[in-house]
Amino acid sequence: MATIKDVAKKAGVSPSTVSRTLKDNPAISEETKIKVRAAMDELGYVPNIAAQVLATGLTHSLGVILPPLTNRENISQPFYMEILTAINEEASCNSQVVSIATGATLDELVKQVKLMHRQKRADGFIILYSETKDPVKDYLLKEKVPFVVIGAAVDNTNKVTYIDNDNKAIGQEAVFYLNSRGHQTIGFVTDDLFGQVGQERYQGYKDAVSELHIESLPELVFSSQTIDSFKKHLRTFLPTALVVKDDLVALRLIQWVNNQGIKIPKDYSIISINNSSFAEIMHPFLTTYDINIQELGKESVRKLVAILKDENTEPQKVTIPFHLIERESVTSI
Amino acid sequence: MATIKDVAKKAGVSPSTVSRTLKDNPAISEETKIKVRAAMDELGYVPNIAAQVLATGLTHSLGVILPPLTNRENISQPFYMEILTAINEEASCNSQVVSIATGATLDELVKQVKLMHRQKRADGFIILYSETKDPVKDYLLKEKVPFVVIGAAVDNTNKVTYIDNDNKAIGQEAVFYLNSRGHQTIGFVTDDLFGQVGQERYQGYKDAVSELHIESLPELVFSSQTIDSFKKHLRTFLPTALVVKDDLVALRLIQWVNNQGIKIPKDYSIISINNSSFAEIMHPFLTTYDINIQELGKESVRKLVAILKDENTEPQKVTIPFHLIERESVTSI
DNA sequence: TTGAAAGCGCTAACAA
DNA sequence: TTGTTAGCGCTTTCAA
Numbered sequence: 001m002a003t004i005k006d007v008a009k010k011a012g013v014s015p016s017t018v019s020r021t022l023k024d025n026p027a028i029s030e031e032t033k034i035k036v037r038a039a040m041d042e043l044g045y046v047p048n049i050a051a052q053v054l055a056t057g058l059t060h061s062l063g064v065i066l067p068p069l070t071n072r073e074n075i076s077q078p079f080y081m082e083i084l085t086a087i088n089e090e091a092s093c094n095s096q097v098v099s100i101a102t103g104a105t106l107d108e109l110v111k112q113v114k115l116m117h118r119q120k121r122a123d124g125f126i127i128l129y130s131e132t133k134d135p136v137k138d139y140l141l142k143e144k145v146p147f148v149v150i151g152a153a154v155d156n157t158n159k160v161t162y163i164d165n166d167n168k169a170i171g172q173e174a175v176f177y178l179n180s181r182g183h184q185t186i187g188f189v190t191d192d193l194f195g196q197v198g199q200e201r202y203q204g205y206k207d208a209v210s211e212l213h214i215e216s217l218p219e220l221v222f223s224s225q226t227i228d229s230f231k232k233h234l235r236t237f238l239p240t241a242l243v244v245k246d247d248l249v250a251l252r253l254i255q256w257v258n259n260q261g262i263k264i265p266k267d268y269s270i271i272s273i274n275n276s277s278f279a280e281i282m283h284p285f286l287t288t289y290d291i292n293i294q295e296l297g298k299e300s301v302r303k304l305v306a307i308l309k310d311e312n313t314e315p316q317k318v319t320i321p322f323h324l325i326e327r328e329s330v331t332s333i
Numbered sequence: 334m335a336t337i338k339d340v341a342k343k344a345g346v347s348p349s350t351v352s353r354t355l356k357d358n359p360a361i362s363e364e365t366k367i368k369v370r371a372a373m374d375e376l377g378y379v380p381n382i383a384a385q386v387l388a389t390g391l392t393h394s395l396g397v398i399l400p401p402l403t404n405r406e407n408i409s410q411p412f413y414m415e416i417l418t419a420i421n422e423e424a425s426c427n428s429q430v431v432s433i434a435t436g437a438t439l440d441e442l443v444k445q446v447k448l449m450h451r452q453k454r455a456d457g458f459i460i461l462y463s464e465t466k467d468p469v470k471d472y473l474l475k476e477k478v479p480f481v482v483i484g485a486a487v488d489n490t491n492k493v494t495y496i497d498n499d500n501k502a503i504g505q506e507a508v509f510y511l512n513s514r515g516h517q518t519i520g521f522v523t524d525d526l527f528g529q530v531g532q533e534r535y536q537g538y539k540d541a542v543s544e545l546h547i548e549s550l551p552e553l554v555f556s557s558q559t560i561d562s563f564k565k566h567l568r569t570f571l572p573t574a575l576v577v578k579d580d581l582v583a584l585r586l587i588q589w590v591n592n593q594g595i596k597i598p599k600d601y602s603i604i605s606i607n608n609s610s611f612a613e614i615m616h617p618f619l620t621t622y623d624i625n626i627q628e629l630g631k632e633s634v635r636k637l638v639a640i641l642k643d644e645n646t647e648p649q650k651v652t653i654p655f656h657l658i659e660r661e662s663v664t665s666i
Numbered sequence: 667t668t669g670a671a672a673g674c675g676c677t678a679a680c681a682a
Numbered sequence: 683t684t685g686t687t688a689g690c691g692c693t694t695t696c697a698a
Contacts, residue, residue: 001451003690003691003692004691004692004693005691013668013669014668014669014670015669015670015691015692015693016668016669016670016671016692016693016694017667017668017669018692019691019692019693019694020668020693020694022692023693027667027668028667028668029667029668032667032668046448046451046452047452047691047692048387048452048453048690048691048692049452049453049454050383050386050387050392050453050690050691050692051387051674051690051691051692051693052691052692052693053383053386053674053692054381054383054384054387054673054674054675054676054690054691054692054693055673055674055691055692055693055694056674056692056693056694057674059383061432061454066418069418072415072610073610073614075414075415075418076411076414076415076609076610076611078409080414081408081409081413081414082405082408082409084433084435085399085402085408085435088433088434088435089435092445097432097449097454098432098433099394099430099431099432099433100417100421100431100432100433101421102417102418102421102422112425115379116430118334118379119379119380119381119382120381120382120383121382121394121430248614251614252614254588255587255588255591255614255615255616256616258588258591258592258616259591259616259617276409277405277406277409278409281406281581281584281585281588282588283588283589283591283592284592336674336675336676337675337676337677338675338676346684346685347684347685347686348675348676348677348685348686349676349677349678349684349685349686349687350683350684350685351676352676352677352678353677353678353684355676356677360683360684361683361684362683362684365683365684380675380676381674381675381676383674383675383676384674384675384676384677384690385675385676385677386676386690387674387675387676387677387689387690387691387692388675388676388677388678388689388690389676389677389678389690390690
């Protein structure tokens with residue numbers, strides 16, 4: 001494989017001139033640049049990254065940290081694969097490569113991230129989940145490793161850049177939309193009470209419901225353990241429409257509901273959030289908010305690259321817009 | 334950050350001794366190794382990979398090539414995320430890092446793989462799909478880059494290592510199982526006629542059906558465009574049980590079927606393949622063959638690492654065993 | 667505007 | 683069993 005020296009010889013210049021041409025250094029005259037580039041093309045020259053890394057300390061590679069694999073189902077959500085491909089695409093445009101970090105637990109994750117960082121296998125990281133007191137985040141912060149997180153701005157907001165949707169606003173919008181379609185009794189369905197995302201969306205629900213002066217229902221938890229109480233709640237509160245935490249919950253719900261002989265949207269209108277590929281595998285097709293995963297991924301790369309370029313880039317909270325995709329699961333009453 | 338020289342000085346040996354200790358070179362006495370390791374620990378020494386790469390030409394990083402993103406739904410299947418995490422886990426054990434390659438088309442994919450290889454960002458690759466006349470595979474073959482493919486051994490079987498399940502056997506097993514539960518008219522449902530995997534599974538179905546001397550039905554294609562003819566086929570052939578190509582198709586099918594008021598397994602028994610995380614989100618829970626994605630991923634890493642270690646490792650076809658997970662979607666008649 | 671040369675951290679051939 | 687030393691391919695300071 002051709003090296004910088006080969007190119008230099010061929011172009012009749014010194015290796016440093018070739019290196020500068022590679023970086024498009026303004027000190028080099030256009031004339032020689034053209035000469036050098038011709039030589040590169042002819043030899044099919046591709047810079048050796050390892051040598052670059054060694055000389056500059058920069059790897060041009062971004063680490064993407066997946067959430068701990070505590071439950072298999074979570075990681076299976078379309079979200080992760082979609083954001084991974086979006087990130088990779090934008091990274092390519094910035095001539096960065098994407099490496100991944102996974103682990104069964106947060107501890108394993110820290111270990112892997114630590115290694116990746118210390119071995120200089122990544123210049124910076126993108127964390128695909130957001131938790132308070134996350135040891136991974138703490139490590140990165142302590143070691144002053146550049147990183148951004150995709151998710152809610154839960155802590156250290158003055159020190160870390162968060163990229164996220166306005167989940168509260170989505171929850172609100174959903175209620176307003178349902179109400180505009182004539183619904184007066186609206187419920188909120190989630191699968192657990194602890195997730196950050198779910199809580200924000202529920203908060204939005206509560207805000208909207210109180211603003212509209214319509215009935216506020218407690219969170220309806222839909223999971224295998226809570227089916228019975230879920231059923232009971234449906235009977236006592238008699239909602240005509242449900243805001244569902246995300247498409248996965250909606251899928252499970254619609255599954256169950258179909259099985260019970262309940263009809264969507266006749267018996268209940270359902271509006272969900274994420275617009276994942278799930279939305280069109282269920283019947284009826286799901287009306288759901290698109291959270292723009294592409295943009296979430298790309299913006300996170302852009303922000304990280306900006307920080308990499310200039311350490312003093314101010315941490316910020318970036319909000320990616322969402323929009324409604326109307327399909328079949330909501331009806332007017 | 335501590336370098337090999339720092340360690341050498343601290344331990345009172347030469348840098349090469351430290352390097353050899355790192356590689357656990359048998360030429361170095363246990364005594365000095367202990368001394369050196371103590372010095373490493375004390376300094377928190379971590380080898381600089383870039384320097385290693387430059388000196389040895391080995392990156393200790395594996396490229397994982399995802400299928401072209403032609404349809405968003407495919408990549409969203411739980412399979413990819415699961416195999417990615419399995420691969421990463423096994424790679425970690427072999428102190429390898431995983432980098433990913435994605436692209437909208439095969440052309441983009443080749444471009445990215447080419448770059449990764451020429452920039453020395455990966456020693457070898459794992460391809461997560463299997464196609465004939467795949468330009469990516471061709472490039473890798475031409476450049477003699479080590480790689481393995483997870484999927485059917487479609488071509489160049491004497492030159493490339495394939496890791497896969499015996500999809501034909503799974504198709505057969507499914508029919509035998511259904512027949513053992515009393516079913517005599519069994520159909521095979523797929524979503525398209527072209528996928529390699531689906532074809533193999535259908536072949537297994539046909540073999541079994543002919544072996545059992547029971548009725549052989551044509552492939553029942555279930556997709557949004559073919560719903561009507563699918564319905565008609567169901568009515569004319571009157572199967573009591575269906576072998577479904579994979580869990581995603583099963584999910585869509587059960588969705589639709591529930592919506593139609595058809596009851597599973599009362600009206601039709603359904604057996605599927607993959608045992609993805611989908612299997613327990615549908616009602617009824619899906620009886621399906623587990624294809625052991627973990628093992629598929631890990632074995633591919635092991636094989637690739639073996640090839641990396643010894644170029645002359647013989648290409649082989651590795652078959653990962655499968656097993657049935659009985660849940661609720663099959664009943665005896 | 668360009669070149670010479672030192673050095674990034676590690677490995678491995680050779681010598682001892 | 684260990685040390686010396688010459689690179690690996692690139693960047694960058696300093697000098698011209």
